[in-house]
Amino acid sequence: MAENILLEVVTPEKVVVSEKAQIVMAPGNLGEFGVLSGHTPFLSTLNIGRLHYKDESGNEQSIFISGGFAEALPDKVTVLAESAEREREIDVERAKEAMERARKRLAEKGKQDIDVFRAEIALKRALYRLYITEAVAIK
Amino acid sequence: MAKLKEIQLKISGVKKTKQITSAMKMVASSKLRGAQMSMEAFRPYAGKYAEVLGSLAERAGDQASPLLEPREEVKKVGIVLCTSDRGLCGGFNSGLINKAISLLKEYSEKNIEVSFTNFGKKGFDWCRNNNKVVEEKHLGIIGSRFGFNIASVAGRKMIDGFLDGTYDEVYVVYSEFLNMARQVPAVKKLLPIPPIEVEGEGIEEAEEEGFMAEHICEPSPDELLNEMLPKNVYIQLFSAFLETSTSEHAARMTAMDNATRACNDMITELKTIFNKARQAAITADLMDIVGGAEALKG
Numbered sequence: 001m002a003e004n005i006l007l008e009v010v011t012p013e014k015v016v017v018s019e020k021a022q023i024v025m026a027p028g029n030l031g032e033f034g035v036l037s038g039h040t041p042f043l044s045t046l047n048i049g050r051l052h053y054k055d056e057s058g059n060e061q062s063i064f065i066s067g068g069f070a071e072a073l074p075d076k077v078t079v080l081a082e083s084a085e086r087e088r089e090i091d092v093e094r095a096k097e098a099m100e101r102a103r104k105r106l107a108e109k110g111k112q113d114i115d116v117f118r119a120e121i122a123l124k125r126a127l128y129r130l131y132i133t134e135a136v137a138i139k
Numbered sequence: 140m141a142k143l144k145e146i147q148l149k150i151s152g153v154k155k156t157k158q159i160t161s162a163m164k165m166v167a168s169s170k171l172r173g174a175q176m177s178m179e180a181f182r183p184y185a186g187k188y189a190e191v192l193g194s195l196a197e198r199a200g201d202q203a204s205p206l207l208e209p210r211e212e213v214k215k216v217g218i219v220l221c222t223s224d225r226g227l228c229g230g231f232n233s234g235l236i237n238k239a240i241s242l243l244k245e246y247s248e249k250n251i252e253v254s255f256t257n258f259g260k261k262g263f264d265w266c267r268n269n270n271k272v273v274e275e276k277h278l279g280i281i282g283s284r285f286g287f288n289i290a291s292v293a294g295r296k297m298i299d300g301f302l303d304g305t306y307d308e309v310y311v312v313y314s315e316f317l318n319m320a321r322q323v324p325a326v327k328k329l330l331p332i333p334p335i336e337v338e339g340e341g342i343e344e345a346e347e348e349g350f351m352a353e354h355i356c357e358p359s360p361d362e363l364l365n366e367m368l369p370k371n372v373y374i375q376l377f378s379a380f381l382e383t384s385t386s387e388h389a390a391r392m393t394a395m396d397n398a399t400r401a402c403n404d405m406i407t408e409l410k411t412i413f414n415k416a417r418q419a420a421i422t423a424d425l426m427d428i429v430g431g432a433e434a435l436k437g
Contacts, residue, residue, distance in 0.1 A: 010187065012287040012377055014180045030357050043191065044357040045366050069367070071191060080187055082287055082370075 005037040007053055009063060009079045016084045017063065021053040024077050026070050035072045042072040048124050050132050051079065062087045062132045066125055090129050099126035143420065146413045150406060157402035163227065164395035171319075171388035173284070178316070178381050185374055192367055196335040198360045206298065206368050209331050210307040215252045217274070217297065217306040218242060219329065219376070220266070221313040221383040222259035223282050228387055229394035231314065231322070232261040235383075238324040239312045243271075254306075256293070258380065281380060282387045290377035291370075294329075298369050301330045313379035314386035320393065322386035327379070329372055 004020040024035045027049030035042075046068045053061055068081025102123035109116055220239050222232045239255075239262070246253050254272040257263035263276045275296070280289055300306045309330040315323045356363050 010184045012181050012184045012290075012374070013177070015183060028357060041354040042357070043195075043354050043363065045363060067370075069191075069363070071187075078187055080184055080191075082291065 003037045003075075004056055005035065005039070006076045007079070008076065009051070009065075009081065009084050011081055011084050016086065017061075020056050021077075022056065022058065024051070024053040026051045026077075026079065027065065028070070035077050038074050039072045039077075041074070043069065045069045046079070046081065048121070049128050051084075064090060064129050064132050066128075085129070087132050090133050092130065092133050095126045095129035095133075098122055099130065102126060143413065143416055146409060146416060150409045150413065153402050153405050153409065157399055157406070160395045160398040160402060164392055164399060167388045167391040167395060170282070171385065171392055174381070174385040174388055177284070178385055181378065181381060185378060188367075188371065188374060192364075192371055193335055194354075195356075195360055195364050195367065204332075204365050204368050205302065206330060206332050206372075207334075213249075213251055213307040215254070215305065215307050216246055217254055217256060217300060217309040219256045219258065219293070219297070219309065219311040219313075219379075220262040221281055221311065221379055222257075222262035222265075223383075223387040224260040224278055225282070226261065227394060228391035229397075231387060231390035231394075232259075234324045235312055235314055236262060236265050238326060239265075242310065242312065242326060256297075258293075259383070282384050285380065285384075287373070287377055290380060291373040294369065294373035294376045297329060297376075298372055306330065311376065311379045313383045314390075316382045316385045316389065319389050322390055327375065329375055332368060332371065 004022055005024065007017055007019060007021045007024050008015065009017040022036075026033055026035070026044075027047045029045040029047050033042075033044065046065055048066045049064075051063045051065045053063075055061055064083075064085045064087075065079065065081045066083045068079055068084070070077060070079045102119045105119040106116065106123065218239060220235070222235050226232065243253055252272075254274050255262070255266050256274050257266060257276040259281045260276075260278050263273065263278070265271075266273045277289075277293070297306070297309050301309060308328065310326055311329050312324065312326050315325040317323060
């Protein structure tokens with residue numbers, strides 16, 4: 001068994017995660033990537049999406065990430081994100097509302113002057129939040 | 140006797156004021172703790188960001204981003220003025236506004252247009268009373284709890300304004316929180332982004348770890364930098380808001396502490412006057428009695 005790697009997820013408001021992980025999977029802008037201990041130094045922007053990792057005891061943990069980037073060093077992965085939430089911290093009701101709102105706005109596309117780009121991003125955020133929480137519920 | 144009653148009334152009035160000021164002091168100190176915690180929580184993020192950004196800037200070309208380019212001719216300047224919403228915090232707001240006035244003076248001498256974006260009611264009131272151009276006002280943010288999105292929305296607007304020529308330069312006037320007793324009004328340049336300096340310590344550390352030499356970047360360093368620079372503006376704004384909030388509470392705490400102490404002094408003083416008046420009244424009464432007794436002896 002390879003050594004574990006330290007994962008740190010930091011937002012402007014707090015340190016969300018700081019613990020050892022066996023493997024970290026992050027949603028890079030150019031595709032998802034996995035990091036194990038001993039990774040070559042690497043820097044990437046992150047998409048809105050799900051970052052997941054196996055903690056020391058082998059449990060799968062999911063984190064919602066938006067607006068961030070990651071730096072991987074041989075012994076440490078640092079993720080800086082504008083928002084990051086562990087699965088249990090996600091506000092499902094709020095995400096559902098946000099999804100509805102974004103869908104409605106997109107449905108009105110063309111009729112009014114709507115910032116489609118922003119609505120799409122909002123929808124993406126909401127969908128990923130829901131995806132992460134429901135993935136847990138299924139288990 | 141009328142005088143005694145008056146003094147007593149005054150004492151109870153001052154006591155009530157003291158209750159209020161000391162309560163406000165307690166509230167400010169608990170809010171200060173919260174604000175300081177947010178500042179602490181932000182530090183790791185800002186630190187790491189600066190570190191990565193510094194080493195990226197070193198590697199990327201000079202012409203990497205329009206946000207870095209100073210304008211040859213500066214005609215319009217935007218000032219983000221951070222103040223508190225409420226008063227009773229000593230010279231806190233006037234210090235900040237004075238800072239803004241000195242900036243304003245400097246620019247109006249050069250015939251540069253200045254417009255304001257206000258965070259905090261006091262700054263906005265000043266702008267309105269003095270007929271300054273106000274682009275936007277945001278109340279209820281400074282001094283309470285706020286999230287990073289406030290800074291990113293505001294920062295985005297500033298960047299858009301800078302890119303479409305509404306502003307040639309953008310500054311933030313905020314209060315720097317040095318310690319509990321010292322908060323200093325300060326100005327920092329938001330846009331164009333000042334040349335990014337890698338702090339001495341950072342460089343050594345980076346060299347030790349062979350930071351940039353082997354880093355693989357995805358996408359390219361230039362693109363990464365372009366992605367990161369706007370966020371750096373948000374970070375600067377966010378830290379300015381945090382510092383101003385923390386300073387506000389610290390300033391209010393100090394002001395209320397002084398007020399409470401002044402109340403104590405006044406109470407002591409009034410009590411002395413009261414006692415003296417009471418003694419005088421008793422003496423006068425005694426003199427009357429003694430005088431009467433003497434007269435009866437005849």
